[in-house]
Amino acid sequence: MHGRKREQYKALQRDPAVVSKLAAKAQQWHTLVREVLAEDSPPQRQLALTEKMLLVNPDPLYLWNIRRRVLMSIQNEGENDNKPTMLSDELGFTQAALENNPKAYGAWLHRKWALSSSLLLSSSTDDTALLENELQLIQMFLQKDERNFHGWNYRRFIVSLLLGDHSDDTNDNTEAFDASQIVVTHKHVRAPVTTERRHEILQAEWDFTQQKIQENFSNYSAIHYRTRLFPWKLETTPDVENLLTEEWSMILNAVFTEPDDQTAWWYAQYLLQNGPRDQAFYPDLIQTQAIEPLRELLPEAPESKWVPLGLYLLLDAFPDRSTREERQQCLETLEIIDADRKQRYEYLLRKLREESIKDV
Template structure:
């Protein structure tokens, strides 16, 4: 068996020597657990050593063996927060702001580096990811905005590596959206500071600084294009694309006509993609979203519509879509996904208000076609026969 195309390693019969070696490892592990627990609940005499770099190192040894030990991750959080305090410095002299910033950066960077090999070995361990998010959030609150931004941006390198190994991992895509959101927030705060400094230092020498682009929507949109270009079945890429399109068009200041042109381009891509593999649900779902967002008689978004089409433009789009779908159905008459999508397009037709411009649209013919498609669905998809029969009765 395989997960996302990645084969699982085969199991082998263990020898008595291997079993004995495992027993020794278990004993060493239990001793390590006892040592860490003693640090968590120390005696009065040793309490001052609880949140020390030595304690951090000891928890590293334990978590390397068992990253699922969430309680120890929480203990590690407390150690890190304590070490970030100015009073936790081992030096008796006060350090200037730059030295303190460098010490904090060194600690947080070392924590991120510690997690990297663990993520390679245990990529789906939630506790590792949660702790990594904690470190990045801690960087945002304890470091300067510029320094924190560099850490968050470097995190994109990890996400790129992760998605290059497993491009359809929805955990990775969700984490990528989270990283992008925080990068944009930090950049926005930096730009505010830059603007404020310019206003306060107007007329003074040495006040300089250019504001950088806050939004990464265009960059991320291009990334989805790259990813689905490598694998049309990458549902996460299509899903992310659907989330980005409203932002991209809004930030471009796209006119109604430009939005229509954009939609035509996306629908053209979908026609090619569906022809390539009509049995791919990821493609069909994205095509479904485009049509629902552009041609539905009901508004599907909580904000302004993404594509503002007139009734006649909606009819034209749906007619053009049904035309190429009919041609494809002749080649793939038993494709369930295609039949379902054609019924969906037909339902969008029927939901639109009738206009005088519908000379080329025969609603009764569409109804008859939908009945025949439902008949075919009952044949190729008997498991959902009751559903298709009920839909047919409601036509």
Template sequence: MVSNHNVKRTRVSPEALEAKRLKELSKVKEYLALNDDLLARKRSKTYRKEDFEATTRILSINPEFYTAWNYRREIFLNGLFPASTPAQIDEFLSSDLDMTMAQLQRHPKVYWIWNHRRWCLEHVPEGPGEDGDSREGWRRDNWNKEMFVAEKMLDRDPRNFHAWNYRRYIVASWPSIRTKDDELKYTKKKIQSNFSNFSAWHQRSKVLGAMWEVTPATRTEQDEGMSSHHTYSRFWLIILEEFEFVKSALWTDPGDQSAWIYHRWLIGEGDDLVVLQREIDVIEELLVEEPDSKWCLDSLVHFQRLLLQHKDESSVDVSSIQQRCAFALTKLEAIDPKRNQRYQDIKLQL
């Protein structure tokens, strides 16, 4: 048989269809039986090895069954761990990390798998590890492996926000694994390979934000060896480098929102009238090349409205800015008619 699209179809006999239906029905019955059995075990509060194996069976079929994950952890805490040495506990948890890694290969965005890995890491006991003489050895070894896992998952899918969240969790929990400079280099590499990687931009903002929150002096202290008349602090040097970096992304793909959102965050961090005006000039320069760019026009309106908030601080031409905003909004109504009401409301607020 040939379809209308010239795709050859294989005729399936009624017998084959019935066999398929019965096979699927058998799988459903098997799963329901496992489900009922597991819930009965949980209600009985039994924490034996066979109960643990029951969670393994059902989770191999349905890794989103959060009750099974919770019961599995109860078995660890109330049954297996109390009867085990620290070395055995470490072995149990390492085995579960291996099991969940195999599951992530098939289900990379199931929250409960990532969540269980976190729990396992947090319950690794003190032990010598590979170096043989450190109480933190087992913990350090496992956390180091987890960074490798996160990077492998991000190599497979650079936009997997579960993997990005997990990476942030690892760095926050065990800071010695990666310095903030290491994270900036890593996010830059990911962004340069794909400027639309919103998760990588978001990670970069988190790292920089954490760097700048360390001490209030961060934004004003001078670099060692800089002349006293130099006005840039370390904070501003990094900000200026970031503006150059994000500018390359905006010019490469002005239609992608990821870099524009980061750009707005960066200007908010700078919170400086001179920087604001300079970035408006950058957008207007880009708009000459991309006159119908929605994000160019939208950002221009956004930043010009911020400029109006500084009208008492400088010689801001309010009337000119309002006219330019109105012109951009009118153009946006034509380019992006689905958001007409939003643009009209902004006009009324000018």
């Protein structure tokens, strides 16, 4: 239905010729499915049928599962010399399927399996080249659709393999590059890289997110990836103050361009929560790089709820008696322009008044 209005789609479904054609296709599909699932269906026939069907429609997970099971059975019975060619063919096949539908879950999962299986059979030199080629391929997919989260997830998967990360902890608050969270990934595919090489790889990824964000700040997938990289960047950068100045400058450029772009505000809140609050320079940096610019923008965007809300959150992150009245004004403005959340703002106003009473 993409690209068609619902009314047009419904009209097509009422056309007898269209209905008849769709019914014939459905019957043909079910006939092929029955043949694939038949117990006496030869493995090579199953591979041929699943290839034919998945190139037409890469979505059905059960077909990918059948194909993977058949391939694993053939690999276990055959000679090792045939495995690299077979897995290489699968990489080519999944690429063709993904070019047909870049958001097919099963195709991405199958590619991860084929790739990690290939790495187990290759030398360290060969697998580095293979992974670098995968990065180039995924860059091509992201050029076609910069927000394809499947592509971004696969890129993180490739980077995790390049780094040799295989921990069991899949918590998002820990290491960002955990290949083992993918159920088909084999552990210990590659040995961990040197510290220098690790820094080189992650810096390249940091630069890649920078490029994609500069192309379109609304690219939430790129911003999300940047937040996964940020803890590493914060820990390894020699000039933290300059790093944060650049990040806040990037956010404010986006906010001044489009005040209602939620991606910018989401990243601002992330930085506010994950910045180095223990550093003496940080409150002053927030004041000059974020609070003062938003004060300037506030009268220029009277209908945007995000500007007063963002200003309130920044002021409230470093509460001071001198900003209490300003915080109150932000909340009173929000009560008017964001009436759906009026009760929340009333609650926050009550808390502010309670603080004032305690200080008396």
